[in-house]
Structure formats: structure tokens, C-alpha cells
Amino acid sequence: MIIQENIPISSLTTMRIGGNARYVAEVENLQDLKEAYEFARNPKMRPEGAGTKGPLPTWIMGGGANTIGRDEGFPGLIILNRIKGIEILSQTADEVVIRAMGGEVWDDLVAFTTERGYSGIETLSAIPGTVGAAPVQNIGAYGQDISHVIESVDAYDAQTGELVVIGKEDMNMSYRSTIFNTGKDAGRYFITAVTIVLENESSMQPPFYNSLQQYLNEHNITDYSPTSIRNAVIAIRKEKLPDPKIEPSAGSFFKNIYLNYKEAESAESKGIKVYTKSDEQKMINSGYLIEQAGLKGKTLHGFHISDKAALILINKSANSYADLVAARQEIIDTVYTKFGFKLEQEPVEIVAATNTALEK
Ligand SMILES: Cc1cc2nc3c(=O)[nH]c(=O)nc-3n(C[C@H](O)[C@H](O)[C@H](O)COP(=O)(O)OP(=O)(O)OC[C@H]3O[C@@H](n4cnc5c(N)ncnc54)[C@H](O)[C@@H]3O)c2cc1C
Structure with a gap:
């Protein structure tokens, strides 16, 4: 394993x-993984040099598609996850159990499963990044999210140095949030593999997620295979x-806003468009708020608010985090005022202070 020094984070992340x-x-x-953590823990493993005397903070990264430097x-x-491999663990008449290593490209896993007719992650196609990062923020798109299919992850526990298996029931998965990115254990587990359970045959039937349904209608598509x-x-x-x-970006830059029924009623009374997500939950699309605030298509401090999807900030000409902070604040303030x-x-932002992985 080669450990490189003084590498720009801009070259490792899609926001650049x-x-x-x-x-x-x-x-x-x-x-390699154990050696990497040992390198961080044990100063004797490192070349002599300023600032490397004690234990080093660590940061886990896959494709850098949801990470800001x-x-x-x-x-x-x-520590960049490049551990590869996909295997079918078992199969019955209805289900197939698949384990993919964390450094696989997420979309290669979706291609692998859809090519074989397996259903459960087909609407998560073309999401940038790695398999290992997918459970971290419970990736979702067009009506599916990984919480629907995940069974467990294999992980290296950086606090104990042990390899562990964490079941779905212990991941506390909700919209963009899990134990891997929220709370006291954020950053503690390096996910080495993800096990998912898919259906052998697709049971997906209309109505689909709005924009997907619209596309299917417009193109007269009635084949709902994966x-x-x-x-x-x-x-x-x-x-x-x-x-x-x-075009450098980190995908959706803001989360959508989840509300209970009472909060939703109040928003609707102000003329804000609210979607029903479940019996208990309603949602406001934050991109819609940005658009209604008149910001869609504008460029602020080098970041272009996409004219196709207002939730996305495209880095047109900015080369500093300070520019991002200024653009972000202007958007937040404008939407809040309106x-x-x-x-x-x-x-997420790479911050040394929030790292918990070295409390061994
Ligand atoms: C154009 C674009 C479109 C996008 N569309 C979507 C979308 O539709 N839906 C969606 O949910 N997201 C979307 N995203 C966000 C992004 O693709 C996902 O969050 C993806 O899972 C990030 O994968 P990554 O490997 O690049 O993660 P990274 O950015 O490298 O890491 C993200 C977080 O996960 C942690 N992490 C990474 N790997 C591991 C690991 N092996 N073990 C433990 N922690 C780890 C990191 O420390 C960090 O906290 C989009 C991004 C872009 C740029």
C-alpha cells in the first residue's frame, strides 16, 4: 500500500x-486497511516530520461525491476505499442475497443486479460514488433507498480494531441519516462490504415516482423490468x-425538509407546495423553495445554482471553500427570509475535530 503526502482534497472530491x-x-x-489505521495511530510507522508526532485523525472516503474539503x-x-468484488451469496425462488465490497463503484453494482433481472435498487442507478458510502447517508432516488434492501454491512471498527457485522436494525436509517454519519459513532466504522437482498423478479408497478412516471408516459414505456x-x-x-x-458538484447541496402534518398544514396555508411521503410524514422540496426564492439559474461566488435542478450547486469558477460558504449563506438567508x-x-465536510476513530 502506498501512502501519499500532501494531496489536494480538491482532486479527491467531485466538488473540486x-x-x-x-x-x-x-x-x-x-x-491494507489495518495497516492504514496503524499508520495513523502509531507515530513510529511514519517518517519523521513536523506535525506527525501523535496519533493522526483519519477520514474515510470513497468517491468523494458527497464530501466537501x-x-x-x-x-x-x-483512507480511500478501493476494496473490490461482488458475489452472490445465496438465491431462492424469490430472493437473491448479494455482497458487494465497499470500494466497488455503486453504479457497477446496480448494473450487475439489473442485468441479471434482480429488482430493488434499479431506481438508484447512476448515483455517483462507492458501495461502502451508500448506506452512510442511506442513498435514495426516484422512490427507492438502500434501507429497503440492505441486510447488513461488514465493517472495521476503528475504536476497537475489530471486524464487525452490523445488521440493518442497528443502523438507525432514515432520510440521509444513519449511525454512520450521525451521533457518537459517526466516522467510527469503515464499511468494507454491504449485503443486500433483492427480488428475483421485479414487482415494481405504476404509479412510479412523479418524474419517472412522467418519463415512462412520455416515452410509452410499459416494460417495468429492472x-x-x-x-x-x-x-x-x-x-x-x-x-x-x-461539471463539479456534490449533487443535491441541501436536504429536503420533512414535516409532520401540523407543520405541513401551516406551510400549505402560506401557499408552499407540500408532498405526502407517508402516513406520518410530509415533505417540502428544498429545490422548489430555492426556485421560488428567485435563485435558480443564478451564479453566486462562482457557484451556479443549476437551472435544471435548483438543489444542485455547480462549481463554475470557485476554487475556495470560502466562496462556498458565502454562496451557501446567501441561499440559506434568502430562502429563510422568504x-x-x-x-x-x-x-459532509472533512473536519479533523469531529473524528472519533482514534479513541482506542
Ligand atoms: C451529480 C451527483 C448526483 C447525486 N445524486 C444522488 C442521489 O440521487 N441520491 C443520493 O442519495 N445521493 C446522491 N449524490 C450524493 C452521492 O453520490 C452519495 O452520497 C454517494 O453515496 C457518495 O459516495 P462516495 O463514495 O462518493 O462517498 P464520499 O463522498 O467519499 O463519502 C461520503 C460520506 O460517507 C463516508 N464514507 C465513505 N465511504 C465509507 C465507508 N466505506 N465506510 C464508512 N463511511 C464511508 C465518508 O466519510 C463521508 O462521510 C449525488 C452526488 C452527485 C455528485
């Missing part, structure tokens, strides 16, 4: 901002969302 990481390790197997960089070790739905989702995303290889809702950022 952020100063240098002191060290970066790419891990391809469990042995700050201008001050990161004084520790970023491959057909995957192709539709890819076509919609291609039309609406920036390709991170060409609607009274405070937008919350979705991508």
Missing part, C-alpha cells in the same frame, strides 16, 4: 475544492443532473 490532505492511503484489502485541508490520513427502469432513470438523470466528471425554513447542507 479543498486544501491538502497530509496523507492519503488507497486500501485494496483488509490488510475546506481550505485548511486535513492534517491527518484520508433494466428498463434503470435505462429510464439514467436518461432522466443525464438530462437533469450535472456529470461530476465535467419562507421561514432554514436549509440544511447535505454533503
Whole structure:
């Protein structure tokens, strides 16, 4: 395993901002992973040099598609997950159990499953990033999220140095939140593999998520097989969302707003469009608030508020985190003044102080 020094975080993340990481390790197997954490814990493993005497903070990264680097960089070790492999563990007449290693590209897993006719993650097609990061914020799109299919994850517990298996019931999954990114254990578990259970045959039937249904109607598509739905989702995303290889972004920059029925009634009385998500939950699309506040299509401090999807900030010409902070504040303030809702950022920021992985 090679550990590189002074690597710009901007080169590791799709938003393309952020100063240098002191060290970066790419891990391809469990042995590499243990050695990487040992390198961070034990100063004797590192070359002599200023600022590397005590234990180093660590940060886990996959594809950097939901991660923002700050201008001050990161004084520790970023561990990039490149552990590969997909295997079918078992299959019955109805279900198939699949384990994918955390460093696999998420969309390669979706392609693998849809090609074989398995259903459960087809609407999660073309989400950038790795398999290991998918459970962290419970990725979701077009009506599915990974909480619907996940069974367990294999993980390295950075506090104890042990390999553990964490079942879905212990992940506390909700909209963009799990134990892996929220609360005292955020950053503690390095997910090495994800086990999901899919259906052998698709049971997906209309009505689908609004924009997906609209696309199917417009193109007279009545084939709801996993491959057909995957192709539709890819076509919609291609039309609406920036390709991170060409236009730097972190996808949706703000989370949608979830409300109870009472809060929803109050929002609706002010003329705000509210969607019903479940018997208990309603939701406001934050992109709609940004659009209604007149910000869609504007460029603030080098960040363009996408004219196709207002939740997405595209880095047109900014090269500092300070620019992002200024643009973010302007959007939050404008929406708050107009609607009274405070937008919350979705991508995580690499901050040494929040790291919990070295309390061994
Ligand atoms: C154009 C675009 C569109 C997007 N669309 C969607 C969408 O439709 N739905 C959606 O939910 N998200 C979407 N995203 C966000 C992003 O793709 C997902 O959050 C994805 O899971 C990030 O994967 P990653 O490997 O790049 O994670 P990273 O950005 O590398 O990491 C994200 C977080 O997970 C942690 N992490 C990463 N790997 C591991 C691991 N192995 N073990 C433990 N923790 C880990 C990191 O420490 C960090 O906190 C989009 C992003 C872009 C750029």
C-alpha cells in the first residue's frame, strides 16, 4: 500500500475544492486497511516530520461525491476505499442475497443486479460514488433507498480494531441519516462490504415516482423490468443532473425538509407546495423553495445554482471553500427570509475535530 503526502482534497472530491490532505492511503484489502489505521495511530510507522508526532485523525472516503474539503485541508490520513468484488451469496425462488465490497463503484453494482433481472435498487442507478458510502447517508432516488434492501454491512471498527457485522436494525436509517454519519459513532466504522437482498423478479408497478412516471408516459414505456427502469432513470438523470466528471458538484447541496402534518398544514396555508411521503410524514422540496426564492439559474461566488435542478450547486469558477460558504449563506438567508425554513447542507465536510476513530 502506498501512502501519499500532501494531496489536494480538491482532486479527491467531485466538488473540486479543498486544501491538502497530509496523507492519503488507497486500501485494496483488509490488510491494507489495518495497516492504514496503524499508520495513523502509531507515530513510529511514519517518517519523521513536523506535525506527525501523535496519533493522526483519519477520514474515510470513497468517491468523494458527497464530501466537501475546506481550505485548511486535513492534517491527518484520508483512507480511500478501493476494496473490490461482488458475489452472490445465496438465491431462492424469490430472493437473491448479494455482497458487494465497499470500494466497488455503486453504479457497477446496480448494473450487475439489473442485468441479471434482480429488482430493488434499479431506481438508484447512476448515483455517483462507492458501495461502502451508500448506506452512510442511506442513498435514495426516484422512490427507492438502500434501507429497503440492505441486510447488513461488514465493517472495521476503528475504536476497537475489530471486524464487525452490523445488521440493518442497528443502523438507525432514515432520510440521509444513519449511525454512520450521525451521533457518537459517526466516522467510527469503515464499511468494507454491504449485503443486500433483492427480488428475483421485479414487482415494481405504476404509479412510479412523479418524474419517472412522467418519463415512462412520455416515452410509452410499459416494460417495468429492472433494466428498463434503470435505462429510464439514467436518461432522466443525464438530462437533469450535472456529470461530476465535467461539471463539479456534490449533487443535491441541501436536504429536503420533512414535516409532520401540523407543520405541513401551516406551510400549505402560506401557499408552499407540500408532498405526502407517508402516513406520518410530509415533505417540502428544498429545490422548489430555492426556485421560488428567485435563485435558480443564478451564479453566486462562482457557484451556479443549476437551472435544471435548483438543489444542485455547480462549481463554475470557485476554487475556495470560502466562496462556498458565502454562496451557501446567501441561499440559506434568502430562502429563510422568504419562507421561514432554514436549509440544511447535505454533503459532509472533512473536519479533523469531529473524528472519533482514534479513541482506542
Ligand atoms: C451529480 C451527483 C448526483 C447525486 N445524486 C444522488 C442521489 O440521487 N441520491 C443520493 O442519495 N445521493 C446522491 N449524490 C450524493 C452521492 O453520490 C452519495 O452520497 C454517494 O453515496 C457518495 O459516495 P462516495 O463514495 O462518493 O462517498 P464520499 O463522498 O467519499 O463519502 C461520503 C460520506 O460517507 C463516508 N464514507 C465513505 N465511504 C465509507 C465507508 N466505506 N465506510 C464508512 N463511511 C464511508 C465518508 O466519510 C463521508 O462521510 C449525488 C452526488 C452527485 C455528485
